[in-house]
Amino acid sequence: MAEANPEQVPETKQEDTPVVEEQKNKEAEGPKVVRVAGATPPVRYVDNVTRQLKVNEEVQLSGLGIAVTTVVTAAEMLKNQGVAEIKSIETSMARVHERAGQKPKIVITLVKSSRFDEVYEVKQAMAEENKEIKDLLKAGRDAMQKKIATPE
16 A cells, blocks of 8 residues: 655645644644635635634735735735734745646635624624615615516
8 A cells, every 4th residue: 555645745726615624733733824716706714714813813815826916905804894904924935736736825824803893893893784775775675576467
């Protein structure tokens, strides 16, 4: 039986949703890591990181290759919304697998802003209001479809 080469990283399919990695070393509790895919809009990561910051002091956004732009955009959106502050930015070249060579990698560590709780409350209130509006629109649309479908 052939032994696996520890330097080789198995290919993995990046999903369309943000992934939060559990910290492997439980002794050294570090920040949660959100891996970013280039095809997913930055706003998905903004919501994910906001939820993660509610329960964690630090969150890391990490991306490879074309996802670097998405990481930077999401971090800037969080900063501009007053949700987070950028603690550190690390860049490197990461070897993904033999044929692909190296890809640029970025890791942005974010911490809660001083206004996090205030901004979070406003975001939650807006989300609830948006849900109520969507429910009302759906009810109105359903009523209109019933009226059209029922002959008088």
